[in-house]
Amino acid sequence: MSQASFILSAFDLNLWCSVLETKFTVDDLAALQAIIDADIADDPDFAGLYSIDPDELNAIDQRFDVGFDPARLKLPEIEIWLERERKGRSIRDVPYLVHTNFELPLMLEGRKKLARFTDVHPKTEKAFDRWAEKGVLHKEVFVESIPESLIPYLIDPNHREVRDVYYSLKGEEWRIPAMNLLWKAEGGWNEHFERLEGMLFGYEDWQNDWWIAHRNEQSGGIGGVPFCCKVDSEGLKWMELAGFKALPPLAEIQIHIYDPDEDTVAAALLAEDECAVAFARFKLSLEMQRKLLDGNTQGPWQINREQIPEINRHLKRQVDVLFRQSAP
Structure with a gap:
């Protein structure tokens, strides 16, 4: 059975920060969802932040042996929060104290x-x-x-x-x-x-x-939506010669939104195309981003050869190469 890590926090409403936290492992998401009456349809992956009342906290402690006792702090105003640990993208992974909630x-x-x-x-x-x-x-x-x-x-x-x-x-x-x-x-x-x-x-x-x-x-950079597209060996070679400062002038490019939490999906998408050898990840100016998203906020978007120079003029930084693999 797969396990997931969760964090319980005692949040001081006077100092407006977390003053006590503990991490615990859950081997049955359905049991935790039943305790806090979470709507599985709205949040199947438990990505939300939940406020926990004393009865729910007691039930969590009994079912998962958490040992979380914020009452010993004797603080007049606290709230108990529950969240799922997000590996790789949590502010708790930063090597210094991030100001958020502190x-x-x-x-x-x-x-x-x-x-x-x-x-x-x-x-x-x-x-x-x-x-x-x-x-x-x-x-x-x-x-x-x-x-x-x-x-x-x-x-x-x-x-x-x-x-x-x-x-x-x-x-x-x-x-x-x-x-x-x-x-x-x-x-x-x-x-x-x-x-x-x-x-x-x-x-x-x-x-x-x-x-x-x-x-x-x-x-892939600060600000805006990260995009990506598949490139073949010739396109990758062209980008290398261009110092990764532009997308290659291919006959047609299909652009997707890049989600760093969905690397397995991106890798599978790459595997579907026998000619593709890598993903090019890039970010665009706000002007170009709005133009690209017009009428379609989910993608993918089909870009023809004539549109690529305009895309390149609006790149915010270098193009990153992801999931590089050998040409077939």
């Missing part, structure tokens, strides 16, 4: 200089507001209408405004207009913006270096 204590310690929330959850804002009201943090709010050109791409077309809430340490207020200006810059997000954002938040240079290198390796 923003408030890090700011109170002076280790984090700035926090930014878009359409922030009321409980999150309440936790930070306590310290803004005490004069420890500085708060600014920006509300802007979503441009009409982006309305067709919204999940909820009735959501027409974006509310950004910033908190900074006292004396670091300059970071707020700097970050707001960064997010208004045109041309699409890229690794230079990512580095500037990290610096404004308070990450160290080596941490920004690691993060950008990791994102390049995992998804």
Whole structure:
């Protein structure tokens, strides 16, 4: 029977961070789903984040022998969360403390200089507001209408405004207009913006270096949807001669969205084509991405030879070669 790892967290609503965690192994997903009454149809892989009540926690402890006892912390306001461990893409795999869900204590310690929330959850804002009201943090709010050109791409077309809430340490207020200006810059997000954002938040240079290198390796670069296409031996040779700075001028290319969690699917797709020897992974400018996705957000997309030069003009970085294999 296959096993899966899960994490239980005790989340302090006053400090707005996890203060106790434990990992445990589940040998029967159906049993866990039955305990927390999870909707299998909506979340068959248990990828969601679940709030656990005391009775559910007790049942989990008895069934899976977890030994998780947040009551011993004697904290007045905590929530218990359950999530499935995501191997290879979890922030717990990063070799430094990622600020996510630790923003408030890090700011109170002076280790984090700035926090930014878009359409922030009321409980999150309440936790930070306590310290803004005490004069420890500085708060600014920006509300802007979503441009009409982006309305067709919204999940909820009735959501027409974006509310950004910033908190900074006292004396670091300059970071707020700097970050707001960064997010208004045109041309699409890229690794230079990512580095500037990290610096404004308070990450160290080596941490920004690691993060950008990791994102390049995992998804082909910062910002936007990663795409991929199969190439034959001639196409691969052409890309090598071009320094991996362009896609080859093949008669026709079928482009797919690349999902780093579905490497087995990508490898199977490659095996279906006896002429293919590798996948080329690439990212496009926001302008080209919208043009490509127009009317079809799932793919695949058929690109002919005449369209490839335009695609190449909109590449955001080098083309990565994945699953390279010998020519038949």
